[in-house]
Amino acid sequence: MRNGPAAPQRHRCGCRAIVPPELLRRIAQNGTKPQREAALATLATDHSLRFARATAQLTGGPPRRLALVAAEFVPRRTVFDAGHREALPGTPVRAEGQRAGRDTEVNEAYDGLGATFAFFADVYDRNSIDDAGMPLDASVHYSVRYDNAFWNGRQMVFGDGDGEIFNRFTASLDVIGHELAHGITADEANLAYLGQAGALNESISDVFGSLVKQYRLGQAAAEADWLIGEGLFTRRVKGVALRSMKAPGTAFDDPVLGKDDQPATMAGYVHTTADNGGVHTNSGIPNHAFYLAAVALGGNAWDVAGHVWYETLRDRHLRPNATFRQFAALTVRNAAQSFGAAAERAVATAWQDVGIDTSARSRRVPGRTAGRAPARRGRRGIA
Amino acid sequence: MSLQIDFGIEGGLAAFPGLAKPLRIDCANLAKDEAGRIEALVRRADFFGRREPAHAAPLPDARTYTIGVDDGSQCRTLRLDEPIADDAMRALVAELREHALRLRRAGAR
Numbered sequence: 301m302r303n304g305p306a307a308p309q310r311h312r313c314g315c316r317a318i319v320p321p322e323l324l325r326r327i328a329q330n331g332t333k334p335q336r337e338a339a340l341a342t343l344a345t346d347h348s349l350r351f352a353r354a355t356a357q358l359t360g361g362p363p364r365r366l367a368l369v370a371a372e373f374v375p376r377r378t379v380f381d382a383g384h385r386e387a388l389p390g391t392p393v394r395a396e397g398q399r400a401g402r403d404t405e406v407n408e409a410y411d412g413l414g415a416t417f418a419f420f421a422d423v424y425d426r427n428s429i430d431d432a433g434m435p436l437d438a439s440v441h442y443s444v445r446y447d448n449a450f451w452n453g454r455q456m457v458f459g460d461g462d463g464e465i466f467n468r469f470t471a472s473l474d475v476i477g478h479e480l481a482h483g484i485t486a487d488e489a490n491l492a493y494l495g496q497a498g499a500l501n502e503s504i505s506d507v508f509g510s511l512v513k514q515y516r517l518g519q520a521a522a523e524a525d526w527l528i529g530e531g532l533f534t535r536r537v538k539g540v541a542l543r544s545m546k547a548p549g550t551a552f553d554d555p556v557l558g559k560d561d562q563p564a565t566m567a568g569y570v571h572t573t574a575d576n577g578g579v580h581t582n583s584g585i586p587n588h589a590f591y592l593a594a595v596a597l598g599g600n601a602w603d604v605a606g607h608v609w610y611e612t613l614r615d616r617h618l619r620p621n622a623t624f625r626q627f628a629a630l631t632v633r634n635a636a637q638s639f640g641a642a643a644e645r646a647v648a649t650a651w652q653d654v655g656i657d658t659s660a661r662s663r664r665v666p667g668r669t670a671g672r673a674p675a676r677r678g679r680r681g682i683a
Numbered sequence: 684m685s686l687q688i689d690f691g692i693e694g695g696l697a698a699f700p701g702l703a704k705p706l707r708i709d710c711a712n713l714a715k716d717e718a719g720r721i722e723a724l725v726r727r728a729d730f731f732g733r734r735e736p737a738h739a740a741p742l743p744d745a746r747t748y749t750i751g752v753d754d755g756s757q758c759r760t761l762r763l764d765e766p767i768a769d770d771a772m773r774a775l776v777a778e779l780r781e782h783a784l785r786l787r788r789a790g791a792r
């Protein structure tokens with residue numbers, strides 16, 4: 301068991317033992333006696349470390365050990381200007397720590413990368429895309445009238461939009477989070493970009509993209525708009541965003557672009573060969589399941605639902621070719637292990653409501669008895 | 684004989700069902716200079732002679748373009764994944780995208 305509440309402490313570098321405090325607090329409240337004791341002990345460590353860090357900041361003189369801790373969490377951003385060409389990455393125009401300049405796209409990319417880095421560090425104790433401090437590179441002003449953004453396996457790429465359908469792609473924080481999350485998914489689960497695994501890949505990017513925005517705005521699940529790419533459309537387009545996790549299929553209905561065709565449930569699953577099997581279409585189903593779970597669980601979506609999805613993304617049983625049902629079964633199991641029966645029920649019900657049955661009879665968690673453990677995931681194992 | 688071209692855009696961070704459906708661009712119905720520009724780009728890209736484009740593992744949110752060209756004596760359909768390395772093909776795609784959008788807008792009116 302890698303993330304069970306019985307042993308929530310993770311030691312990666314011998315100098316820190318910080319675990320998500322929200323998780324520990326819940327275990328301290330609801331766990332068994334040994335679980336509670338372990339969690340309380342860790343909470344004490346956690347608080348003292350954080351307190352020491354904060355104190356060090358105030359006094360301006362961090363002890364050597366803490367300096368190392370802090371260094372581990374510093375983003376290393378570089379924003380490049382592709383100069384309306386296709387060669388990547390282009391010319392570096394803003395490096396970590398440099399002040400904002402006049403270029404809106406450059407500043408938005410820099411800030412968006414910072415917000416995304418901070419979200420994963422603060423909430424999930426993750427140090428960048430690879431959890432090992434990978435530099436965050438983004439190129440803006442890519443190509444001419446380029447109406448897209450993508451992750452090329454090494455960096456993020458943003459177009460300026462064509463001015464007719466799209467504004468600049470850096471304008472939406474959840475889109476920056478979406479692209480960076482593709483890097484995390486590739487690092488952790490390497491989900492195939494095809495069929496249901498591809499739709500899960502897309503959905504995970506939407507989930508964490510939306511959570512980055514919610515965290516930044518301090519919005520609880522019930523207050524968030526659950527839109528992806530709000531503000532990207534020009535005024536000529538009849539639509540509010542690219543996708544809606546709250547109400548898939550309602551984000552746009554435009555004479556040129558067509559009508560948002562995302563299904564919210566399995567009844568509307570689209571069988572197609574286009575877009576790698578409709579990865580941006582069928583992602584509406586797991587997107588909606590996450591929304592339903594987050595709202596049912598209440599509070600901030602990143603605290604419980606987000607944790608469950610994050611732990612599932614890191615779950616060694618999640619295969620690159622996972623189906624919706626397999627992913628769903630893992631989220632239910634992770635919810636039970638980390639947050640108890642009520643969370644398990646809420647997550648299972650959310651999947652049921654989108655037409656995916658995760659009940660014990662239908663549940664076949666992949667690899668449960670196979671003991672398959674990709675070597676590199678061991679780095680986050682419990683010491 | 685003027686060119687008939689079918690053009691569709693799949694996927695992308697912003698995947699639109701309305702743009703994925705291939706659209707027919709008939710150069711016979713275009714203004715002479717527009718048709719000439721497209722025909723020149725098709726020639727420059729050596730559309731009928733070039734090798735089949737390679738398809739690596741798809742990059743998240745990269746789009747795929749489908750271009751079918753019929754010149755009256757031969758026809759060929761190519762699928763191109765972003766990012767498109769070849770300058771001539773990229774220029775052709777950009778031109779077709781603009782035309783397709785204009786046609787869809789006119790059709791929607």
Ligand SMILES: [Zn+2]
Pocket residue numbers: 478482502505696743744
């Ligand atoms: Zn994506």
